[in-house]
Amino acid sequence: MRIAIAADHNGVTLKVRLTAWLTGLGHTVDDRGGYADGAVTDYPPLCADVCLQVVHGAADRGIVLGGSGLGETVACNKIRGIRAGLCHDVWSAGISRGNNDANVLVLAAKVLTPEAAELIAATWLETAFKGGVHQRRLDQIARLERGEAALD
Ligand SMILES: O=P(O)(O)OC[C@H]1O[C@@H](O)[C@H](O)[C@@H]1O
16 A cells, blocks of 8 residues: 655654554555654644645555644544544554544554554554445535534
8 A cells, every 4th residue: 555654753753663664564655754853843734744645646545643643633634535543452443444434544652552553553554444334424424524514
């Protein structure tokens, strides 16, 4: 898969490790920043960059790393067409893909060990969307995204 990846200052170290690991698995990883230069970086522009790569088809999936991952999840889900999931474990990674057809994975660098992050990413990349009732709910979410706030 073509994966766009980014991290703020909290996630740079984990991003470097994850990028090497994903590349070793055969994925093409596009590192959108930030970098290990000691800079404190704002995560919203990094999130927007990764998400736009996905929305415009330059990447199949996105991965964003932050401290808690909370702000990144909020930011990513502001981009039309993005379904970003903050996953702390393999179970939530399976739900994020299987139920939500997430196209961006958010990881919390301050919480996860590198090994856990790899396991979560692997599960998230490998799990297929289940469709069915979940597609109906994604269609409802898409209506929310279009501003149709009062759903039947
Ligand atoms: O490290 P500071 O700048 O305090 O906070 C940034 C973090 O706040 C959280 O929403 C994000 O996960 C981001 O990594």
